[in-house]
Amino acid sequence: xxxxxxxxxxxxxxxxxxxxxxxxxxxxxxxxxxxxxxxxxxxxxxxxxxxxxxxxxxxxxxxxxxxxxxxxxxxxxxxxxxxxxxxxxxxxxxxxxxxxxxxxxxxxxxxxxxxxxxxxxxxxxxxxxxxxxxxxxxxxxxxxxxxxxxxxxxxxxxxxxxxxxxxxxxxxxxxxxxxxxxxxxxxxxxxxxxxxxxxxxxxxxxxxxxxxxxxxxxxxxxxxxxxxxxxxxxxxxxxxxxxxxxxxxxxxxxxxxxxxxxxxxxxxxxxxxxxxxxxxxxxxxxxxxxxxxxxxxxxxxxxxxxxxxxxxxxxxxxxxxxxxxxxxxxxxxxxxxxxxxxxx
Amino acid sequence: xxxxxxxxxxxxxxxxxxxxxxxxxxxxxxxxxxxxxxxxxxxxxxxxxxxxxxxxxxxxxxxxxxxxxxxxxxxxxxxxxxxxxxxxxxxxxxxxxxxxxxxxxxxxxxxxxxxxxxxxxxxxxxxxxxxxxxxxxxxxxxxxxxxxxxxxxxxxxxxxxxxxxxxxxxxxxxxxxxxxxxxxxxxxxxxxxxxxxxxxxxxxxxxxxxxxxxxxxxxxxxxxxxxxxxxxxxxxxxxxxxxxxxxxxxxxxxxxxxxxxxxxxxxxxxxxxxxxxxxxxxxxxxxxxxxxxxxxxxxxxxxxxxxxxxxxxxxxxxxxxxxxxxxxxxxxxxxxxxxxxxxxxxxxxxxxxxxxxxxxxxxxxxxxxxxxxxxxxxxx
Numbered sequence: 081x082x083x084x085x086x087x088x089x090x091x092x093x094x095x096x097x098x099x100x101x102x103x104x105x106x107x108x109x110x111x112x113x114x115x116x117x118x119x120x121x122x123x124x125x126x127x128x129x130x131x132x133x134x135x136x137x138x139x140x141x142x143x144x145x146x147x148x149x150x151x152x153x154x155x156x157x158x159x160x161x162x163x164x165x166x167x168x169x170x171x172x173x174x175x176x177x178x179x180x181x182x183x184x185x186x187x188x189x190x191x192x193x194x195x196x197x198x199x200x201x202x203x204x205x206x207x208x209x210x211x212x213x214x215x216x217x218x219x220x221x222x223x224x225x226x227x228x229x230x231x232x233x234x235x236x237x238x239x240x241x242x243x244x245x246x247x248x249x250x251x252x253x254x255x256x257x258x259x260x261x262x263x264x265x266x267x268x269x270x271x272x273x274x275x276x277x278x279x280x281x282x283x284x285x286x287x288x289x290x291x292x293x294x295x296x297x298x299x300x301x302x303x304x305x306x307x308x309x310x311x312x313x314x315x316x317x318x319x320x321x322x323x324x325x326x327x328x329x330x331x332x333x334x335x336x337x338x339x340x341x342x343x344x345x346x347x348x349x350x351x352x353x354x355x356x357x358x359x360x361x362x363x364x365x366x367x368x369x370x371x372x373x374x375x376x377x378x379x380x381x382x383x384x385x386x387x388x389x390x391x392x393x394x395x396x397x398x399x400x401x402x403x404x405x406x407x408x409x410x411x412x413x414x415x416x417x418x419x420x421x422x423x424x
Numbered sequence: 425x426x427x428x429x430x431x432x433x434x435x436x437x438x439x440x441x442x443x444x445x446x447x448x449x450x451x452x453x454x455x456x457x458x459x460x461x462x463x464x465x466x467x468x469x470x471x472x473x474x475x476x477x478x479x480x481x482x483x484x485x486x487x488x489x490x491x492x493x494x495x496x497x498x499x500x501x502x503x504x505x506x507x508x509x510x511x512x513x514x515x516x517x518x519x520x521x522x523x524x525x526x527x528x529x530x531x532x533x534x535x536x537x538x539x540x541x542x543x544x545x546x547x548x549x550x551x552x553x554x555x556x557x558x559x560x561x562x563x564x565x566x567x568x569x570x571x572x573x574x575x576x577x578x579x580x581x582x583x584x585x586x587x588x589x590x591x592x593x594x595x596x597x598x599x600x601x602x603x604x605x606x607x608x609x610x611x612x613x614x615x616x617x618x619x620x621x622x623x624x625x626x627x628x629x630x631x632x633x634x635x636x637x638x639x640x641x642x643x644x645x646x647x648x649x650x651x652x653x654x655x656x657x658x659x660x661x662x663x664x665x666x667x668x669x670x671x672x673x674x675x676x677x678x679x680x681x682x683x684x685x686x687x688x689x690x691x692x693x694x695x696x697x698x699x700x701x702x703x704x705x706x707x708x709x710x711x712x713x714x715x716x717x718x719x720x721x722x723x724x725x726x727x728x729x730x731x732x733x734x735x736x737x738x739x740x741x742x743x744x745x746x747x748x749x750x751x752x753x754x755x756x757x758x759x760x761x762x763x764x765x766x767x768x769x770x771x772x773x774x775x776x777x778x779x780x781x782x783x784x785x786x787x788x789x790x791x792x793x794x795x796x797x798x799x800x801x802x803x804x
Contacts, residue, residue, distance in 0.1 A: 084721050092729060098745050099733045106743065123592065146599055164592075171590040178596045186469050186566060188598050189497075193569020195594055196576055203591035209544045213532055215575045216551040217568055220514055222558035230560050238729065246721050254717070335445065338629060341720040342449045345625060346457070349728060353461050358738050360563055362471035362499070368464045382517055389559045396516040 085285060086292065089239040093232070093293055097301050100231040100358075105131050107191050109156040110138035110148060117165035119206070123176075124158070126202050132194050149181045156180050156191055168206060221389045222304075229303045233384045234357040236293030241323055241377055242348040244286045248327025249340040251278050257337055271420055275412070279324040286320045287313075307387035311394055315383045318404045322376040325411030332418040351377040376407050428648050432656025436630065440660055450626065450664060451671070454618045458611070458672040462680050465610045465738070469566040475501040475519035477510065482530030488552075491578050492523065497570040514557040521567045524553035533582055540587050543579070608683065611676045612764040613737040618672060619695070620702045620731045620757045621724075623665045627706030628723035629716045630657045631799070636716055650799040654792060658703050665699040666692075676768075686767035690774065694767070694781055698760040701784045702727075704791035705756070711798040731757045759783050 109127070113120050127133040133156070140148065148154040159177035167174035178195055180188040203209040222229050255261040264274065297303045326347055334340040354361070354368065355377035361369055372378050379400040386392030394401070440447060474492060478485050492498045501519035513519050532550045536543050554571045558564045631654075634640040643653060673691075676682045706723055713719035733739060734748065735757035741749055752758050759780040766772035774781075 081715075081718055084718055084725065088722070088725050092725065095748070095751065096729060096733050098748055099739055149599055168591065173588050173590060173593060175593055175595045178594050180596060180598045186467060189573065190565055190569040192594070192596055193572045196572050199592050199594055207591050209589070209591045210549055211579065212536065212543050212545070212548075213529075213550050213552065213575070213579050215554060215572055217554050217556060217571070219556045219558040219564060219568070220511065222561060222564070225558060225561040225565060227561045235729070239725075242724060242728070243721065246724065247717075250717050250720075336443060337716055337720070338443065338446050339449065341629075341724070342446060342453065342625065345621070345724050345728070346449075346453050348724065349457060349621070350460075352728070352732065353464055358732075359465060359467065360469060360560065362473070362563075363466040363468060364464050365466075368460065371460070385559050386515065386517065390515045390557075392515045396512065 097232045100227045107155045109133045109135045110154045112159045114162040115164035119165040120160045232297040244323045245327040246344045247282050249330035249344045252331035253340040283320050307391040312387045319380040322408040325408045328415040329411045379403050429656045433659040437660040454668045462611045471499045472567050473501040473519040474498040476523045478525045479527045480525045480529040484530040484533040485525045522555045611680045611682045616760045621727050623702035624706040624723045624727040626661045627703045628709045628719045631710035632716050632719040650796045685771035691767045694763045697784045701756045701788040708791050708795045711795045
């Protein structure tokens with residue numbers, strides 16, 4: 081059991097932390113340089129730094145280049161006309177062609193954005209041309225653009241969620257299945273005390289998991305932690321409260337451990353897919369976005385990322401904290417009601 | 425021999441039917457999940473929340489702001505934003521990015537309109553500012569690129585179309601390759617993922633349940649071999665999982681409109697192979713776990729996250745670090761993802777897909793073989 085609770089999740093964290101690759105980087109670009117002058121080569125070179133464009137000459141015919149895009153060998157094609165250097169020297173406009181793979185609307189726009197900035201800088205360097213209006217960008221928090229910083233806390237939260245919900249939901253159902261629940265009920269223990277007593281051990285396990293996961297994240301993956309540890313733990317407590325509540329609720333609506341497991345599984349997958357982990361909630365259709373409001377992981381994700389990367393304080397995170405508290409209270413209340421009804 | 429198999433399968437089938445609630449769940453949930461996540465999985469970054477601090481407050485600045493909001497990429501930040509503290513706006517998540525328009529924007533636009541060549545002379549540069557929340561790297565990159573393009577286009581619009589600006593400009597052409605990254609692309613992947621998860625879950629407790637309830641000894645004193653027990657136990661679940669597969673496939677095609685250009689029969693055959701491989705994972709877990717609790721937790725942990733993250737469903741395997749690409753080879757969903765996408769979207773046939781099918785068959789044999797061996801060890 082200990083292996084499942086701690087070793088497997090940590091192993092998975094170590095593995096999966098590296099899997100996230102939705103970065104639009106390493107755009108495999110085929111270069112057709114029909115000019116082959118030092119200027120054109122300089123232009124191609126200016127695309128290389130920063131791991132955005134991976135450029136290499138392409139020797140297959142230009143007219144067949146869509147094949148390379150379809151086969152996903154290349155993501156973009158840059159065509160430099162043969163009068164490139166000539167026109168630049170003459171200070172007349174010259175156009176390069178950028179053919180992009182439009183399958184992912186994202187990547188095409190982002191590639192164009194990169195290329196535009198690089199081109200603007202090239203023009204300035206070579207011709208002293210500077211557009212009189214330009215955009216200056218400043219990136220706060222995670223300027224290097226590391227997805228790992230964003231994903232690993234998410235994975236930690238997900239693992240925490242899955243395990244806690246599973247354990248909690250099975251706890252009561254197992255007693256019911258084994259018939260020991262009636263024995264418990266004839267003891268002078270009150271329902272709230274029973275519920276609390278059953279969930280506190282899992283809360284503790286949850287805290288340990290969270291701490292271990294965060295330590296791995298910080299020490300192994302180098303994730304920054306600029307916020308307040310006490311605040312994170314306080315809000316983690318609230319989150320555990322909601323997750324335990326969900327597990328508890330599941331246990332009151334199921335009769336066998338197998339059913340409890342299915343519901344836990346369903347809840348976990350729901351939490352993962354709609355929690356804003358891999359896919360920003362803003363990408364989703366409006367109706368699905370409304371649904372995410374009942375996903376407590378959604379709020380905890382904002383909290384964890386906010387504290388770790390942005391040093392968010394409690395007053396900033398108040399809405400998320402509040403939402404979690406409401407969720408927890410509602411779920412526990414329902415559990416209590418169902419539980420009492422079941423017994424009487 | 426076949427008769428014994430039949431009896432074991434039949435017994436298992438009766439077990440399943442004895443718990444109608446679970447049965448309903450195993451049929452309803454995958455369908456619900458397909459519906460929900462078919463919509464949710466969407467990698468097109470849009471609706472980026474943008475707050476604007478406009479110190480210029482002119483017709484031009486308002487024009488610019490509108491072109492941001494009309495682009496379809498940016499959304500107006502609606503939560504109570506106090507514009508006096510930009511950092512706080514980003515910290516609270518009220519906005520993902522802030523556009524800052526310093527005073528003088530209108531004048532610059534007027535200057536360009538009066539004398540277009542002033543646009544690129546080496547004079548004082550007027551800078552628009554954008555402050556971006558970098559915590560979600562993808563959204564940040566998208567915001568940065570989109571903003572650059574929008575500003576560029578806006579300014580170009582103020583210039584006469586025939587103006588000769590020295591230097592390099594980009595003419596962009598987008599070739600549509602609808603295979604990649606769209607709901608047509610994700611829904612087949614979703615089918616693969618859901619099938620994997622539910623299959624492993626189904627069989628994860630078959631053997632541990634017998635162990636826990638003590639009926640294992642009875643089973644073993646009967647004249648059946650461990651191999652027969654295992655195969656017999658898996659069979660009913662194959663039917664169940666295939667039923668699930670057909671249901672969610674139907675939803676994919678009829679509700680989400682995913683094209684189906686290949687052979688239905690071929691997909692069905694491959695799906696059966698895949699399902700058996702996925703079920704085998706559950707069986708192996710079942711032989712390794714001592715209690716149902718542990719078995720189910722292991723099943724969930726081992727199948728949910730790795731399948732979603734390492735199979736090529738959302739993240740491209742080719743872009744992952746080398747060692748992870750190796751690891752992805754032991755994830756059955758990886759192979760079926762290729763198969764189902766190829767058959768549905770490109771009409772591929774056995775010729776190009778047999779390696780994947782072979783990999784799945786190999787995996788199944790290994791998993792079931794290991795299960796049988798562990799079985800013998802535990803008992804013997």
